Amino acid sequence: MIASSASSSSSSSSSSCFTSRRQIHHSLCSRSRLQAQLPKGTIKRSARRGIQAHLIDCPPSPSPSPQESSSSPLASLLSAAAAAPSIEDCIQALEASITRAISIAPKSSLSWDDIPLWNLRESFTKPGQTPGIAIEQWKPAQKMAAGALDWIEQRVIPILEGDHLPSTANPAVQLEGNFAPVPECPASGIRLPVTGRLPDGLDGLYVRNGANPRFKPVAGHHLFDGDGMLHAVRLSGGTATYCSRFTRTNRLCQEERLGRAFFPKAVGELHGHGGAARLALYYLRSLAGLVDAGKGMGPANAGVVFFDGKLLAMSEDDQPYALRIEGDGDVSTIGRYDFHGQLKASSMIAHPKKDPRTGELFALSYDVVKKPYLRYFSFAADGTKRPDVEIPLPGATMMHDFAITDRFVVIPDQQVVFQLLRMLLGKSPVVYDPKKKARFGVLPKYATTSDELKWVEVPDCFCFHVWNAWEASEDEIVVLGSCMTPPDCVFNESPNGHEEMSSVLCEIRLNLTTGTSTRTPIAGLNLEAGTVNRRVLGRQCRYLYLAVADPWPKISGIAKVDLSLKKEKAEVETENCFGGEPFFVPRTSDPDAAEDDGYVLTFVHNESTGVSELLVLDAATDNLELLASVQLPARVPYGFHGTFVSEEELASQSD
Numbered sequence: 073m074i075a076s077s078a079s080s081s082s083s084s085s086s087s088s089c090f091t092s093r094r095q096i097h098h099s100l101c102s103r104s105r106l107q108a109q110l111p112k113g114t115i116k117r118s119a120r121r122g123i124q125a126h127l128i129d130c131p132p133s134p135s136p137s138p139q140e141s142s143s144s145p146l147a148s149l150l151s152a153a154a155a156a157p158s159i160e161d162c163i164q165a166l167e168a169s170i171t172r173a174i175s176i177a178p179k180s181s182l183s184w185d186d187i188p189l190w191n192l193r194e195s196f197t198k199p200g201q202t203p204g205i206a207i208e209q210w211k212p213a214q215k216m217a218a219g220a221l222d223w224i225e226q227r228v229i230p231i232l233e234g235d236h237l238p239s240t241a242n243p244a245v246q247l248e249g250n251f252a253p254v255p256e257c258p259a260s261g262i263r264l265p266v267t268g269r270l271p272d273g274l275d276g277l278y279v280r281n282g283a284n285p286r287f288k289p290v291a292g293h294h295l296f297d298g299d300g301m302l303h304a305v306r307l308s309g310g311t312a313t314y315c316s317r318f319t320r321t322n323r324l325c326q327e328e329r330l331g332r333a334f335f336p337k338a339v340g341e342l343h344g345h346g347g348a349a350r351l352a353l354y355y356l357r358s359l360a361g362l363v364d365a366g367k368g369m370g371p372a373n374a375g376v377v378f379f380d381g382k383l384l385a386m387s388e389d390d391q392p393y394a395l396r397i398e399g400d401g402d403v404s405t406i407g408r409y410d411f412h413g414q415l416k417a418s419s420m421i422a423h424p425k426k427d428p429r430t431g432e433l434f435a436l437s438y439d440v441v442k443k444p445y446l447r448y449f450s451f452a453a454d455g456t457k458r459p460d461v462e463i464p465l466p467g468a469t470m471m472h473d474f475a476i477t478d479r480f481v482v483i484p485d486q487q488v489v490f491q492l493l494r495m496l497l498g499k500s501p502v503v504y505d506p507k508k509k510a511r512f513g514v515l516p517k518y519a520t521t522s523d524e525l526k527w528v529e530v531p532d533c534f535c536f537h538v539w540n541a542w543e544a545s546e547d548e549i550v551v552l553g554s555c556m557t558p559p560d561c562v563f564n565e566s567p568n569g570h571e572e573m574s575s576v577l578c579e580i581r582l583n584l585t586t587g588t589s590t591r592t593p594i595a596g597l598n599l600e601a602g603t604v605n606r607r608v609l610g611r612q613c614r615y616l617y618l619a620v621a622d623p624w625p626k627i628s629g630i631a632k633v634d635l636s637l638k639k640e641k642a643e644v645e646t647e648n649c650f651g652g653e654p655f656f657v658p659r660t661s662d663p664d665a666a667e668d669d670g671y672v673l674t675f676v677h678n679e680s681t682g683v684s685e686l687l688v689l690d691a692a693t694d695n696l697e698l699l700a701s702v703q704l705p706a707r708v709p710y711g712f713h714g715t716f717v718s719e720e721e722l723a724s725q726s727d
Contacts, residue, residue, distance in 0.1 A: 210362070217360035221353055225290070229353070232345040240562075241292030241340040250650070250677045250709050253284040253298065257706040259306075259315035259402035268700035270310045270688060271671060273659065276718045277397055278673050278686065279304040280652065281385055282711020283373040286324055287333040291346065294339035295625065299324050300373035300385055300393075303675065303708050305686050306401030312686070312702045313401050319385045319393050320405035322367040335369050338389055343500040368408060368418065375422035375713045379433050380455035381726030383717060384409060388421040388438070388472065397722055406727065414457035417447055422713070423473040423537075425481075428607050434476050434517065436483065440468040440490040440501075448481060448515065463513065463522055467491075470502065475541035475551055476517065476610045482541050482551055482582075483513040485527070486534045504558060510534065512582055512589075514549060528582040530589045536562065536575070540604050542612045547585040552616065553578060554599050555591070573624045575600045577616075577633065598622045599631055601653040601713070605667050615668045617654040617691065626650045626710065630674065630689070632696055650710065651676040656691055657716045668692045671699070673716065675708045684708040 210218065239245045247253065283298030300319040305312055318324055323335045334357075336342055336350045358365035370390020377384050383403070384392040394409035409415075417437035424435035431453030437460075438446045444462040446469070451457050463483065468490035475482040487508045492501045510533040515525045535553030544550045554575040556562070562573075577594045602618030614636055620629035627650055651674050658670040672689040686702040 214360055214362060217356075218362050221357055221360070221362070225350075225353055229291070229346050229349045232349050237292050241294055241343065243289045243293040243340075246293050246295050246340070247285070247289075250679060250707065251295065252709065253286070254301075254316065254707055254709060256301075256318060257314065257316040259313060259398070259400045260705075261313060261400050262705070264312045264314060264705065265703045266310075266312060266700055267703070268688075268698065270307060270312065270700045270702075271659070272310070274657065274671060274688065275308050276657075276716055276722065277304055277306050277401060278655070278657075278714065278716050279376055279383065279397075279403070280655075280675060280711055280714030281373055281376050282709060283371065284318070284709060285333070286318065287327060289337070289340065290333045291337075291350070292340035292343070293337060296373070296387075297337035297340045298371060298373060300371045300387065301711075302376070302385065302395070302403050303711070304397070304401060304403055305702060305704075314702075314704050314706070315402050316706065316708070317403045317405075319372040319395065321370065321372050321390070321393060322364065322408060323369050323371060326363055334363065339502070343502075347501070370419070373712065375424075376715045377424055377426060377433070378715060378717050378721050379424075379426060380411065380451070381724050382406065382409065383715075386420060386422040386424070388419055390419050391415055391417075392420055396725060396727070397717060411451065411455060411457055414451075415449075417449075417460070421471065421473070425474070425476045425609065426606075427476065428609050434481055436471060436474055438468065438471050440492065445469065446471065446483075448483065450517065458518075459520060461515070461519055461522055463515075463525065472536055473538045473553075475538045475553075477541050477543050477549060478610055479517060479543065480514050480549065481517055482538070482549060483515065484510075484535055484538065484553075485513060486510045487532075488534055504534075512551065512580070514582060514584060526584055526587070528584070528587055528589050530580055530582075530591060533578075533580070533591060535578075535580075537600065537602075539577075539602065539616055539618070540609060540613050542610060544581070544612075547583060549582045549584065550612070551580040551582065552594075552613075553580060554618075555593075556600075573621075574598055575621055575624075577618065594635070595631070595633065597631060598624065599633075600624075601627070602631075603654065603656045605656050605658060605670065607658060607663070608667060613667065615691075617656050617672050619651070619653055627652055630654045630672065630696060632668075632691070632694070647678070648680045649676055649678045651687075652711055653713055654689075655714050655716060666692065672696060673714075675704075675711075677708060677710070682707065 237243075280303050282301055282303065283295060284301035285293065285298040289297075300321065301316055302319060303314075303316045305314050327334045336347075336354045341347055341350050354363070354365070354369075357363045368390040370387045372385040372387050372390065372393040374388070375386045377386070382394040383397060384394055386392045390408070392409045394406040396404050396406055398404060419437050419439075421436045421438070424433050426433050433451040434448075435450065436446060436448055445465040445467065446463040447460045448463055449458060449460045465485060469485055470488040470490065471484065471486075474484060487505050487510050489503060489505050489508065490501055491503055494501050494503060509529050510531060511527045511529045513525050513527050515522065519525075534556050535551075536556050538551060538553040541549060541551045555578045556573065556575045558573070575598045576596070577599045579592045579594055581590045581592075583589065598621045599618040600621040602616060604613045604616055614634060616631075616633040616635075618631045618633060619627040620631055622628055630651070654672045654674045656670055656672055658665065660669065668691050670691045672687075672691045674687050674689070675684060676687055677684045684704045684707050686704060687698060688700040688702075690697040690699050
């Protein structure tokens with residue numbers, strides 16, 4: 073992991089991750105210059121695949137039989153149980169489905185004698201025979217349903233899933249090393265060791281979100297599936313304190329009450345026949361009153377933004393969660409946040425855009441099941457919501473990010489789509505559709521309908537993240553994003569087994585008059601996760617600070633991209649250190665200050681020593697000079713996106 077050149081290594085002697093060895097200079101393209109540091113030598117992209125599956129303590133499931141592959145109990149379970157008019161009728165349907173599952177399963181794998189601790193009609197009331205997920209307040213019929221559904225989850229669904237998990241859903245791969253979860257670390261007020269000197273005026277809270285599963289996965293698991301955990305460093309007067317806290321979502325609270333992973337995990341579990349069965353299982357548990365599905369099931373693990381007097385933690389499958397930052401830097405969950413009843417949609421994406429000039433917040437909400445598949449909406453600076461604008465789409469599309477300009481919102485409609493029926497064919501519901509034309513929609517910010525929406529095709533483009541956009545002229549918009557190949561590599565294994573991920577920073581120009589576009593690569597490195605100076609969000613910028621995502625999904629460096637220059641500079645080092653998203657914090661509120669006048673904050677972890685640190689880098693220097701490093705009292709897993717909450721914002725918090 074890097075951020076500083078050899079000239080600054082003397083100021084960071086205690087941070088052994090940052091000792092530069094040599095420099096590489098080469099021409100790249102006509103529009104950019106990057107400062108980055110890369111790992112020395114060849115790093116195998118498959119290094120995380122060859123580890124033991126020690127996180128799963130259940131025996132491997134038998135492979136499905138040919139008969140079961142062609143005729144599973146899933147159809148019977150869905151049609152009969154879902155149509156049941158009462159819980160008792162649901163139990164009868166479940167009994168019939170279980171009997172069918174036993175009849176078609178391999179003879180050595182299932183029998184009625186295998187049902188643990190209970191019998192559908194009798195044993196559930198006996199002392200010591202309560203099903204594992206039963207709660208004392210449940211009625212007898214609910215206990216029967218809980219036991220039946222538990223048994224289906226433990227005995228039937230593993231047959232549908234088989235004994236092979238792709239690397240993108242294998243917990244032993246996805247939770248290996250510093251991707252493994254950690255317990256909470258409450259604020260203690262203890263001042264942390266600082267090497268170097270924290271800059272004067274850098275006061276506030278740096279907080280970064282990430283996925284941290286509270287319970288062991290019961291099946292497949294993807295990096296995006298874990299419960300949201302916030303890692304926060306309070307900076308004040310040259311000192312630093314730390315805490316890490318779960319965002320206490322509806323999902324987390326119910327699973328803690330039940331004592332195990334219970335809700336379906338959106339990426340790792342919901343694929344193939346087993347994914348369809350787990351989704352059906354969830355709705356049946358909801359029907360029986362075993363879980364409360366009306367309060368969302370998102371983990372709030374991806375993005376964070378400070379708005380409406382609250383820190384909001386977000387994942388795009390749910391509404392945001394509001395949190396309060398305490399005086400000692402601790403973080404507490406207020407609850408699921410619908411903006412005082414104004415947000416009717418069940419979700420909001422994890423990358424809303426806060427306009428630095430007006431204080432307004434702009435956001436999207438997408439639906440993978442029913443129309444409208446996409447809604448656009450915004451909030452005034454005081455939190456007042458404007459009406460939804462339904463965006464017409466032919467189908468459900470993965471829409472993780474978007475952009476704003478002074479007058480417009482720029483909405484990507486790309487080639488990674490949701491096709492839920494693919495689960496019934498044994499496939500992933502998130503898929504790259506090469507027949508679809510990738511395009512960007514441009515809509516006036518304050519539109520009340522989609523009538524003024526203009527679509528511009530951008531062939532073969534999938535930007536998982538969009539860094540900035542601005543209006544180059546009355547009819548041309550510039551978009552900066554990282555174009556990912558293969559487009560669905562975050563979610564699915566490569567079909568040929570060896571195609572590697574690339575994420576190339578590109579300049580995309582949209583001509584609103586002709587409806588045409590151009591796309592120009594800016595850098596040859598894999599650049600994912602990062603930021604611009606928030607002061608220039610929506611306006612032309614010169615600098616970007618992006619993570620060097622190599623070897624994916626680890627981050628081995630930080631790139632300062634200067635769009636006005638023409639060369640790439642890479643500093644190479646050998647230490648076994650990896651980091652996270654870089655976040656730019658302005659040094660001053662002066663609107664006339666230089667765009668790169670500020671600091672870059674990022675977490676890093678040394679895999680050799682096990683030490684995690686917060687680094688403070690000088691954003692104005694070409695080599696991102698290390699100013700200070702804060703040694704953290706606990707391991708900080710690799711995570712997602714962060715923000716910086718200023719002292720003024722901390723003082724403005726509301727409940």
